[in-house]
Amino acid sequence: MARGDVELHPLAHVRNRRGWSMEQLAHALSVAARRRGLIYNPARDRIYKWEHRLATPSEDYQMLLADVLGIEQSVVVALGWPWWLPAFDAPHPFGTRGSRAALTEVLVAQAHPDRRAFLALTTTALVGVARDWAAIEPARLSSALRGRRVDAALLTWLESGVDELRALTNASGPECIDLVHSLLRTSVKLIDTATYDQPAGRRLHQVAAAAAQCAGWLHFDQREYAAAQRHWNVALHAAHVAADRDLGAGVLSDLAYSATWLQHPGVAIEILEHAHSRTRSAAARSLLDLRRARALAVLGDTHATGRALSSAEKELDRSRPGAAPAWVSWMSPADLAVDAGRAWLDLDEPVRAGQSLDEGLRLLDPARARTRSVVLAYRAETALARRDVSAAADDARSALDTALGTKATRCVTLARGTLDRFGPHREHPAVRELLAYASASG
Template identity: 65%
Template sequence: MQARSRFEQHPLAYVRRQLGWSMERLAHELQAAAARHGMILNPGRDRIYKWESGRVTAPDDDYQMLLAEVFRVGQTHVAQLGWPWWLPAFDTPHDFSPRGTRAALREVLVALHHPDRRTFLAISSGALAGAAQQWATVEPERLAGALNGRRVDPTLVTWLETRTDELRAMTNTSAPECTDLVHSLLRTAIQLIDNAVYDHATERRLHQVAASAAQCAAWLHFDQGEHAAAQKHWLAARHASHAAADRDLGAGILSDLAYLATWLNLPATAIPLLETAQSHTRSPAARALLQLRRAGALAASGDTHATHRALLAAEKDLNRARPATTPAWASWMSPADLEVDSGRCWLALGQPRRAEQALTHGVALLSPSRERTRSLALAYRAETALARRDLETAAHDARTALDTALATDASRCIRLVQQSVQRITRHRTTHPAVQTLHEYALSRTAD
């Protein structure tokens, strides 16, 4: 079952709050705009709330015309981009040039000191697709201009590379405790790129450190439900990997952005990103991971046959994977992940028995350190039991998933598990195990 969209702040709410307007004030502005056009409309606070909460997919054409007038957005822009992408709440991706790379990295540096509280995607789906195509075709350039400062010590670069590899391994098991360490490493790499003196080989190594650290930071933000911050870090990581001429890492980062889109129930955005990334990576393990993420997006779109083909391709690539050809960012990819994600796909496609078989196998194969993945797998398996009306099994798996997720302190996992628990506990009057789960979940929430 595909998780619902997790936009915690709708772009309309963001724009309204940037102007310092209440819902009532926006409704008043719309009413005044309607009067100027001789239209008799009375939007009211309730209508604004429905737009911002997603209860209404999009305002009708008249209201979008009035909103655009109120926000001073051209009607051509509205027609070209569609709702909600035309709202003045989205950033524009930087181009793949030395200046663009510097700008992307400096934005992250600023964000480390002044966190961005937005939680919706900061880049529109169309802009993401365009930037992905540019990434795939533009060759990297060296940074332009002379750099002032001390020459980078090669020993320092080696130390940074070693710490990056160690922190990448830690983020899979120790988040969010290592967040400050990752941010410190990223800050150091960006400052060296900006201010130090180095040769071309060192420049590439520094950008690779920055790309890897930004990718790790993005996952840490994603796990805490901070989607805009995660996206900003992934975009900076993609720029840095491009400057480092590391196409495999760039493909992995592009697939991370696609995974975020699928998580936010935007599979149509994810699929073309994954197809672009797939054509620019050579490692079998990396290709397996990208195929698995593509399968997830296809399943969310309801395409059973394409999902099956992608899962088969992922299995074939994973069987060809060897440690010597596996990049660090895909080193965690394993048969357990193949089974867990296959189960999630079959659940989304309405095949609970097939999903349960894959999830059970995946849980058995998971390393004890992979508790975040375990919590999600158990939640998905609880959903399969619910679909089969096996409420006792559903309650048991949901309780274990809840305990596991709470122990990880990862908001992403906790929220998904809580949603599963809520769906199961709607049946608490029909089975004592579900009533017990309901009471237990309330007690854990109170803690």
């Protein structure tokens, strides 16, 4: 959306970004029609009606608009009007109006699911979001929105609900998505229509941020990367309005983690640099350092990875029990060991990787099945690197069983992808049994 006017229709945003007048767009549609052997001569008033939501373009006009904008017709059909327009690839400005626009956009997107595997924002835009977040102070909330007043009891109930959902999503996964979306919709509606003072407004935005952050992870685990990124972007906006710098840094760390997972480690490092500039919690700084280590390992920087892991360990030691923000309360020595193991594996040090992964698995909370499936997949890869094929096959089978139990697509994909590494060992008895079992499990 446009930075100066978040209420612009997506078509107006697209047109303005290209420097087109309504007349110029109408002429372009006429030219596109002639190329298809059609006769359409729209005037300026037709474009005006579309942009002011007085009319919706017919299927033919949407086809011609897609031609003009270079959009595949399949995208037009899949996403529908106006969500196929290339108007949602630029971040909203930070502040109350921009955050409300982002919150509204994600609610509409819930009603029009986008299953794209590619990201909603470009990697450049992602870094820009992180930079803007680090540089801009939260705007003052308006305390005179229409609707009923939000009282302390309702706020406490919402905060309790989001804490329970956060714990539930860590254990139950995709079954919770409707509950999380419902809480997000409720908090957005209150933000948009209720009456509240500034402290209550901050708390409402913290609830919205936490719900959006949970939703982001649930979508990410289903490999719905655009939806995940959209929810994390909303969470960052809401945390900004709430003046919760640590929560904002945590959301940026989620964006960075996803960037590393999707093979953009350089982008992850840039995002984390901005995130680290404002966070105050030792547990949060530990998580940022740990995710920085993961990205540096992918880039092959052994020395910098070691420094980042050492810093993560020191910050975690500084964290006082019960003092960590709720969103990072899960951070533990187990997580440090697991990610350290993955980092050493990426740096081709399988012995150190195996030691760390063994420790992480030993310390990990049994309820965290998704993390357990990932650790087992990493440990299988580590065992293969040490040429212990039997141990690798055992871990790969356990990883697949655990991942299937979580129903998290990302975990299942990782576990099945690990099986491809057994190609050179297909004749090994343990591998033959593993591949037969994987085939039978679907």
